[in-house]
Amino acid sequence: MFSLPNPNEVIFLQGEYSTPIVFLSIVIAFFASYTALSMNERIQQNSFFHKYYWLGLASIAMGLGIWSMHFIGMAAFMIPVHMKYDVTITIISVIPSVIASFLAFYFASRTKRSVLSFMLSGIIMGLGISIMHYVGMAAMVMEANYVYKPGLFGLSIGLAMVVSLIAIYIFSTKQRLMKNYIIKSLTALLLGLAVASMHYTGMKAIAFYIPISSNNLIIDHHMNEMNTPLLILGVSIGIFILLFLSVITSILDRYVHYRLNYFDSLTKLPNRRQFEKNYNITSNSRILAVLHIHELDRWNGENGYDFGDEIIQRVGEVMFRLKPLSVGVYRIKGNRFALLTDDARDFERFKVAMRQILSTLSKPLEINDHLLSLKMVCAYSTTDKGSDVNKLFDNTMAVLNHPTIRYENEVIEYDPVIHTYTFERNLLDRIDQAMCNNELYLVYQPKLCLKTYTIIGVEALLRWEHPIHGIISPAVFIPLLEENGKMFRVTDWIIEEVCKQIDEWKSLRKPVLQVAINIPGPYVTSPKLIKTLKNSIEQYNIEGKYIELEMTETSVVKNIESAIQAVNVMREYGFSVALDDFGTGVSSLSYLKRLPITTLKIDKSFIDGIPDSEKDSAIMKAIIALSTSLNLNIVIEGVETKEQIDFLTAMNESLIIQGYYIARPMNAEKLPDWHTDFTIRQDKILL
Structure with missing residues (x-):
């Protein structure tokens, strides 16, 4: 294989290349690489097809x-x-390159990559190219x-x-630049x-010869080529089919x-994302209605979600059937549909269609042997050339959110004199945007054990810094969120943020304190709360304690049996459970005895009067005795004064206190340093 024969016994043959076909071979290699890289990009994206599908196509x-580059390059030689190819070996020769490409792309596309994985990818790809080349050479007859x-x-x-290593490294580490077609092309x-380069260097490594003693061999005075047109045609058809399939798959x-992403799966109507996309297109005149x-x-x-889904589908069908042709209908929320048109000139026909839709839907509907009458309202707003088109949605929502709204199948037009879009x-x-944009954030207020005078935990408190209104008091926005069913989702956000913060403290080797989280009333007994808590501690690998x-x-008290069951589940996962604001509601000793709680938290209103008020002091002593x-x-x-501290310490040294006397709420970055300083100060006092 590597032993050159005696020059006196052989005649060495010199080959030549057809420059146009050499150029074609390089073009084929480029387009195949570009196609493979484009398919590899899909692996990194959320795709309908599994990532191994794209990995297979790329390979x-x-x-x-x-393979094509090799044989087109050979056609140029x-x-x-006379030269021909063994068909079986020729077909087999494509296998190493496909397998090597799969392995190389697999290692290079993993989430956790290292220098070793890139080197492995480059070596595998280089070996695949080389093996394919030399197996292809073995196919020559x-x-x-x-x-x-x-x-x-x-x-x-x-x-x-x-070169494979360099190309794969650039592609894998510079994914964000691959959207630039020039960089991806390079x-x-x-x-x-x-x-x-491997092919033509490999060809340079070959020495062709014939023995001088070969009497039967006739050397042509003209260069013999393979059936070049047929080979190029076959390879080109194969490449075209692959590119066609990849394009069709990508389009699909x-x-x-x-x-x-842009259509509602239940009604098949455009969803809120599509609505916002169309709504943001500039228009001089427009009508928007929200049902x-x-x-x-x-x-x-009462009847299950399948029943509710049937209602939504019926409403969607009626709206799509009766809307004017120029009007788009969208499902923008679970119980809301929008109708949008840029043709405000046909205002009267739009209103007639709205009334017809509500009239049709106001008739009793029969769903799963149930006869029901829907209650709904349709609010709409219009703009013309002189109006602010961007306020169209706000105006329409102002109608729906106005306290005078009645769900009696009415069609109501926005009136700036009546309907105002309130601060609330x-x-x-x-609120959703506030969570995403870090307008909502948490502060932590320490809790001190009087017996040891050490910090044993903190309470996570929610704050909101609005971009326009500045710091908004929790007393303003928390009741508002609770009244409108928004607090559950915010609580999920708080739980995740707290778990993330605990994980960060652990990773930075900072002191990790127990964090108290407030749970809104009805959410206590929701199965979703337990699921959210379980998922969060598992995601961030922290203990429930x-x-x-x-x-x-x-x-x-409103649902004591369900509450007892829910608290038991919480305790099974290792969470502590505190009964907050004790004494402010309808306190019942029988409920308190049955609840498997760990902590009783006494409301601030009971501490404000002590030690000056005898009644407040007596009540506090009774509550502490009961809890003990x-x-x-x-x-x-x-707790805000030294006198309150002294009074509480005299009653029970094991009490835990929280208040401005110890510390005001602070952000997560300041808490560890504050805790360290506090501990040092107390150690000095004890010394």
Whole structure:
């Protein structure tokens, strides 16, 4: 294989290349590399098709490109002997390049990548290109012999590995730049050159010869080529089919992605995302109507979600059937549909259609043997050339959110004199954006054990810094969120933020304190709360003992059996459970005895009067005595003076206090340093 024959016994043959076909081979390698890289991009994205589907297509594209480049390059090679190929070995030769491409792309596309994984990818890809080349060479059937020059043979393999490594490294580490077609094209060209450089260096390593004693061999005075047109045609058809399939698949994937992201799966109507996209298109005149179905939650609760889904589908069908042709209908929320048109000139026909829709839907509907009458309202607003088009949605929502609204199948037009978009509605509509934009944030207020004078935990408190209104008091926005059913989602956000913060403290080797989280009343008994808590501690790998859940006694008393069951589940996961604001609601000793809580938290209103007020002091002593007899931890909120501290210490040294006397709430960055300073100060006092 590497032993050159005696020059006196053989005749060495010199080949030539057809420049246009050489150029074609490099172009084929480039396009195959570009196609493979484009398919590899899909692996990093959320796609309807599994990532291994795109990985397989990318591997086939790259492998077939390597194979095609080789044989087109061989078609460009002219030598003065007859040459043909063994079909079986020729077909087999494509397998190494496909397998090597798959393995290389697999290692390079993993989430956790290292220098070793890139080197492994480059080596595998280089070996795949090389093996394909030399297996392809073994498929040659010709009236001549050949051997390899060891130096150039090794150089060809080394070139393939190094250039493959560089190309794969650039592609994998610069994914965000691959959206730039020029950069992606340069990367594909680099990978294509890895294939071409290996091939032509490998060809340079070959020495073709014939023995002088071969009497039967006739050397042509003209260069003999393979059936070049047929080979190029076959390879080109194969590449075209692959590219066609990849384009069709990509189009299908984008279509499925578009349908999933811009259309409602239940009604098949455009969803809120599509509505916002169309709404943000500039227009001089426009009409927007929003139809709100009332009491959908009640229908879901009484008859199940399938029943509610049937209601939504019926409403969607009626709206789509009766809307004017120029009007788009969208499902923008669970119980809301929107109708939008840029043709405000046809205002009267739009109003007639709205009334017809409500008239049709106001008739009793029969769903699953149930006869029901829907309650709904349709609010609409219009703009003309002189109006602010951007306020159209706000104006329409102002109608729906106005306290005078009645769900009696009315069509109501926005009237700036009557309908105002209130500050409260603005806060409600912005809450999701506030969570995403870090307008909502948490502060932590320490809790001190009087017996040891050490910090044993903190309470997470919610704050809101509005971009327009500045710092908004929790006393303003929390009741508003609770009244409008928004507090559950915010609580989920708080739980995740707390778990994330505990994980960060652990990773930075900072002191980790137990964090108390307030749970809104009705959410205490929701299965979703347990699921959210479980998922969060598992995601951030923290123990339940680091979290205490605070619930008010009024929320517990309303549904005591469910509350007991829910608290038991919380305790099973290791969470501490505190009864907050004890004494402010309808306190019941029988409920307190049955609840498996760990902590009783006494409201600030009981501490404000002590020690001056005899009644407040007597009540405080009774509550502390009761809690102690039940073996509960006791937390006193709102401690602000030294006199209060002395009074509480005299009654029970095991009390836990929280308030401005110890520290004001602070952000997560300041808390560890404050805690360290506080501990040092106390140690000095004890010394």
